[in-house]
Amino acid sequence: MRHNKVAISIAGATIDRALERISAARSVADIIEFRLDYLTDLPIDDPRPAVARLIRSTDRPVILTYHPDQVRSSEGAVDVEFQRRFWQQLFPFAESRPVQFDLDIEVAEAFLKRSEPVPWAQVIVSYHNFEQTPTDLLDVYRRLAATPAGVLKIATMARDLTDNLLLLAVLERARREGRPTIALGMGEAGVISRILAPTWGSFLTFGSLTAEEATAPGQLTARELISLYRVPQLTPDTHVTGVIGNPVSHSLSPRMHNEAFKRLHLNWVYLPLLVKDLRRFMTDFVHPSTRKIPWSLRGLSVTIPHKVAVVRYLDRVDETARAVGAVNTVVIEGNRLVGYNSDVVGALRPLQSRLDLRGARVVILGAGGAARAVVYALRRAEADVLVLARRLDRAEQLAQRFGVRAGHLSDVAGIEYDILINATPVGLENPDRDSIVPSSALRPGTIVFDLVPIGTETRLLREARRRGCRTISGLEMLVHQAAVQFQLWTRHRAPLSVMWEAIGESERVREH
Incomplete structure (x- = not known):
């Protein structure tokens, strides 16, 4: 070799x-x-x-x-x-x-x-x-x-x-x-x-x-x-996958996917791809009919800020991703680009393992691509969903799409809920310092789920734990959605325990 x-x-x-x-x-x-x-x-x-x-x-x-x-x-x-x-x-x-x-x-x-x-x-x-x-x-x-x-x-x-x-x-x-x-x-x-x-x-x-x-x-x-x-x-001939976004240097996905490829003896590699100009990237690097790079590209993870914009460059979008209006997974099937949304599964599994979501009062912070997937997932699980965002018009637009309620982010302190979910990127760059939720809005006994996918405890989760909340790290969503991506690309079942080990966690993140 x-x-x-x-x-x-x-x-x-x-x-x-x-x-x-x-x-x-x-x-x-x-x-x-x-x-x-x-x-x-x-x-x-x-x-x-x-x-x-x-x-x-x-x-x-x-x-x-x-x-x-x-x-x-x-x-x-x-x-x-x-x-x-x-x-x-x-x-x-x-x-x-x-x-x-x-x-x-x-x-x-x-x-x-x-x-x-x-x-x-x-x-x-x-x-x-x-x-x-x-x-x-x-x-x-x-x-x-x-x-x-x-x-x-x-x-x-x-x-x-x-x-x-x-x-x-x-x-x-x-x-x-x-x-x-x-x-x-x-x-x-x-x-x-x-x-x-x-x-x-x-x-x-x-x-x-x-x-x-x-x-x-x-x-x-x-x-x-x-x-x-x-x-x-x-x-x-190595098959290539990777995460596209801006930024991507924080991403734990290369550790998860590459370790899984290695454990299953697959000639695959997963790369961090800093993409600023999405149109040019999709043309010059991705689509088989136009790309200028001789690689065996098989799929992509899509993260902030491209989850919604990438849809226009795809040949087909599956039913779930179409309903969500956002794509976080691209699979190259022959000469066609097909979009999926594994965030739906990634968000549901950590919550369903902890409580019955039917009728649960859920507040979702944010109105971007991740929020879309979470709202869609929880709506299907028959939860009572309220979307809050800094821009009320964006919250209302998302709420109208899925038949839920909307409000301004400043309303969070006065709202009763069973589950609070941060679906914004706040806490990604400065997890120790930044939080979108005032500590006074954190209710003892409730669940706080921070989707920020990093290996350290965010300020939001730290304050929630101290206030007596049960917390869920964004790593849980990250691993579960990654497992779906892995199977879509490789047709192999994802080795979940290997993925957890790769990011330095036990098979299940400890619930606080």
């Missing part, structure tokens, strides 16, 4: 610290990258003894990287001639060990201009852009390819998911020309490239030992690359 390479970057502040991290890196890395530019005690005038210690400390192939202008930008860019002299001292290491040297394109061009001896086969010539992904990226590739370097490298800031298409075009060109190339996007929108680029032909991908030791925005950890996304085993 093909094995995609993962290079682990070591960016210790001192030589001793870098040496301490080698044993951890060695256990997961195909290649170890030493970021010499992070070493504050590296003798610049003669780095050879220190670098020799680093190289001798591991039996893994080594990349030596020195881009001091990136690390110490406050001091200004380092002179190219200074870097040229720096590298001249280190090139002799190429004679005794599998060592590669990561040179900025300007430095490589300076060597070419002088016609000086360089172990070009072991050089990685690189271009970095921390601001954007230029539209003329193929021109950048041609500039790199004009050198005799053994590997070409492009790392750019991905401001939008579509920037990855430019990186893909570079890799396709490099593959046709037989030039080993690394092409990676930085930032949240570039995470897809860090996972899938090796399947597109990238020479390798980079990871860090811990999130705190990342050497570039959006860089994933070794554990994420190898254990979560199984990058070494991915192939061009």
Whole structure:
């Protein structure tokens, strides 16, 4: 089986610290990258003894990287001639060990201009852009390819998911020309490239030992690359799924679905996909007749803010999703995109396991896509439903659709209820601080269900527990709706216990 390479970057502040991290890196890395530019005690005038210690400390192939202008930008860019002299001292290491040297394109061009001896086969010539992904990226590739370097490298800031298409075009060109190339996007929108680029032909991908030791925005950890996304085993035939939304960095869904795929030995992967422009994403990445990316995309989870807007791009919507007016699951069936709503099941199961919903007085906060699914589910369960929202007109619109009552969010403190459900995103970004419900509105003995799907207790649930309420975490809805999605995509029954374990919970979230 093909094995995609993962290079682990070591960016210790001192030589001793870098040496301490080698044993951890060695256990997961195909290649170890030493970021010499992070070493504050590296003798610049003669780095050879220190670098020799680093190289001798591991039996893994080594990349030596020195881009001091990136690390110490406050001091200004380092002179190219200074870097040229720096590298001249280190090139002799190429004679005794599998060592590669990561040179900025300007430095490589300076060597070419002088016609000086360089172990070009072991050089990685690189271009970095921390601001954007230029539209003329193929021109950048041609500039790199004009050198005799053994590997070409492009790392750019991905401001939008579509920037990855430019990186893909570079890799396709490099593959046709037989030039080993690394092409990676930085930032949240570039995470897809860090996972899938090796399947597109990238020479390798980079990871860090811990999130705190990342050497570039959006860089994933070794554990994420190898254990979560199984990058070494991915192939061009791997079936792809993922969550689309804005934001998605908080999502626990990759942990659940990827662990379930692994446990059932399925060649599938689930990705976080930051989507800002839904129309362009559906055209360029999703629909089989128009997409520009060669992947075996099988389905999507849809979250805020796209659950309602995505409907217009689908070929068919199932009865439940049509009734709800929102889709949280897309399945690609042949050349057709089919929409479903698994939030309905996800909301009902945690509640039905605790009480009979018939006649229960339920207050739902919010009028978005999640609220639609919950109102629909509870209406079918014959609950007495009241929708409250900051915008009364939106609450009334939703209430009229499903034949329930509506009111303004400010009314919540004076309303009697059996169940209170937060179907807004309040608490997602700042769970310790933000709550949409004043503590005075929390009634002892009632159930408070916060749909915010995060692994920590939200302020709303914490205050509700202290007020004597029974609380339900959004993780319960998350897992139950995910199980439905998993089966829709794979035709396999979801391993629920595995999904719970993946997000660090027991099979059933403890009821307070």
